[in-house]
Amino acid sequence: xxxxxxxxxxxxxxxxxxxxxxxxxxxxxxxxxxxxxxxxxxxxxxxxxxxxxxxxxxxxxxxxxxxxxxxxxxxxxxxxxxxxxxxxxxxxxxxxxxxxxxxxxxxxxxxxxx
Amino acid sequence: xxxxxxxxxxxxxxxxxxxxxxxxxxxxxxxxxxxxxxxxxxxxxxxxxxxxxxxxxxxxxxxxxxxxxxxxxxxxxxxxxxxxxxxxxxxxxxxxxxxxxxxxxxxxxxxxxxxxxxxxxxxxxxxxxxxxxxxxxxxxxxxxxxxxxxxxxxxxxxxxxxxxxxxxxxxxxxxxxxxxxxxxxxxxxxxxxxxxxxxxxxxxxxxxxxxxxxxxxxxxxxxxxxxxxxxxxxxxx
Numbered sequence: 518x519x520x521x522x523x524x525x526x527x528x529x530x531x532x533x534x535x536x537x538x539x540x541x542x543x544x545x546x547x548x549x550x551x552x553x554x555x556x557x558x559x560x561x562x563x564x565x566x567x568x569x570x571x572x573x574x575x576x577x578x579x580x581x582x583x584x585x586x587x588x589x590x591x592x593x594x595x596x597x598x599x600x601x602x603x604x605x606x607x608x609x610x611x612x613x614x615x616x617x618x619x620x621x622x623x624x625x626x627x628x629x630x631x
Numbered sequence: 632x633x634x635x636x637x638x639x640x641x642x643x644x645x646x647x648x649x650x651x652x653x654x655x656x657x658x659x660x661x662x663x664x665x666x667x668x669x670x671x672x673x674x675x676x677x678x679x680x681x682x683x684x685x686x687x688x689x690x691x692x693x694x695x696x697x698x699x700x701x702x703x704x705x706x707x708x709x710x711x712x713x714x715x716x717x718x719x720x721x722x723x724x725x726x727x728x729x730x731x732x733x734x735x736x737x738x739x740x741x742x743x744x745x746x747x748x749x750x751x752x753x754x755x756x757x758x759x760x761x762x763x764x765x766x767x768x769x770x771x772x773x774x775x776x777x778x779x780x781x782x783x784x785x786x787x788x789x790x791x792x793x794x795x796x797x798x799x800x801x802x803x804x805x806x807x808x809x810x811x812x813x814x815x816x817x818x819x820x821x822x823x824x825x826x827x828x829x830x831x832x833x834x835x836x837x838x839x840x841x842x843x844x845x846x847x848x849x850x851x852x853x854x855x856x857x858x859x860x861x862x863x864x865x866x867x868x
Contacts, residue, residue, distance in 0.1 A: 522732050522733060523729065525726070528722060528725050528726065529722070532718060535718045536715055539711060539715055539718065543707060543711045543858070546707070546861050547862050548863060549863045554858070554861040555860075558855075558858050559854070562850055562854050562855075565847075565850045566850055569721065569843050569847050573722075573843045574843045574844075579666065583667055587673075590674035593674075593678055594677055594678060597682070597685055598681070598688070601689070602688060602692075605692070606689075
C-alpha cells in the first residue's frame with residue numbers, strides 16, 4: 518500500500534497540541550477581551566480543525582480529489598453563510614418599505630417634477 | 632472488445648486478494664475511491680451542520696444578551712472534559728489505523744478500536760447524565776417543563792431559543808457519535824475475523840475520516856455553545 522504512514526510522534530504531537538488549544542480556548546473565555554473573546558474562540562477552533570484535517574484525516578498526505586472536495590465544501594459553506602448573514606444583518610440599513618410612499622417619494626416629488 | 636464486454640468468469644480473480652471487488656483494478660484504486668466517497672459525504676455533512684451553525688449565528692447576533700444567559704446555564708467543565716475525551720478518541724482511532732498499516736497484531740488494532748469506543752461512550756455518558764439529565768432537573772430543556780427564571784426578564788423566550796439550538800445541535804452530534812460507535816463495533820468484528828492487514832485496511836481508514844469529522848463538529852460546538860460572550864462576568868459556574 519503506497520499510502521503515506523504518519524509517524525506516531527506526529528499523531529502524539531497533534532493530540533497534545535489539540536489538548537493545549539482546548540485548555541487555551543477555555544482559559545481565554547475567563548479573561549475579558551471584548552469582541553476578541555469570540556474572535557479568539559473561533560480562531561482556536563479553526564486551528565484545531567486544521568490540525569485534525571491535515572494530520573488525523575491525512576489531508577496533508579492526500580493529494581487530488583479529496584482536497585478539492587474539502588475546499589469546495591468550505592467554499593459552499595462560505596456562500597451559504599455570507600449570503601444568509603448578508604441578508605439578515607443588513608435588513609435595518611434601509612428604511613422600511615412602507616415609508617417610501619409618503620416618507621421618501623412624496624417630499625421628493627416637487628423636485629422631481631421641476 | 633468482445634472480451635471486455637463479456638469477461639471470462641476467471642477474470643483476474645486468481646491473483647486478487649478477496650477484498651478487491653470487481654469494478655476496481657487494484658486495492659489501491661479501491662481505497663482511493665472509498666476515501667473520495669467519504670470526503671464527498673463529509674462535504675454534505677459540512678453543509679448539513681453548516682445550516683444549523685448559520686441559523687445559530689443569526690439568532691445569536693439578534694439576541695446576544697439572551698444567548699449569553701443561555702450559554703452560562705451550561706457547565707464549562709463538562710464541555711471542556713468532553714472535548715478532551717473526543718480528542719483522545721481521535722488519537723486512539725488514528726493509532727488503530729496506524730497499527731493496521733504497519734502490520735501490528737490484530738490484538739493491537741482491536742485494543743485501539745475498543746479504546747476509541749470506550750472514549751466515545753464516555754462522551755455520551757457525560758452528555759446524557761451530567762448534562763442533559765441535570766438540565767431536565769433544572770427545567771431548562773425546551774418542551775419538557777422548561778421554566779423561565781425571573782432574573783432573565785424579557786430575555787426568557789430567547790434563552791429558551793438558545794437551549795433549543797443547544798439540544799438540537801448537541802443532539803444531532805450525539806446521533807453521529809452513536810452511529811460512529813456502531814461503525815466501530817463492525818470494525819472490531821471485522822478485525823477479529825482477520826479481515827485487515829497492512830495491505831488492506833480501507834474500512835478502518837474511511838471510518839476514521841468520519842470519526843475525526845464528528846470530533847471537528849464538537850471542536851466548533853464547544854466554544855460556540857459553552858463560551859458565548861466569555862465567562863468572566865457572573866453566571867459562570
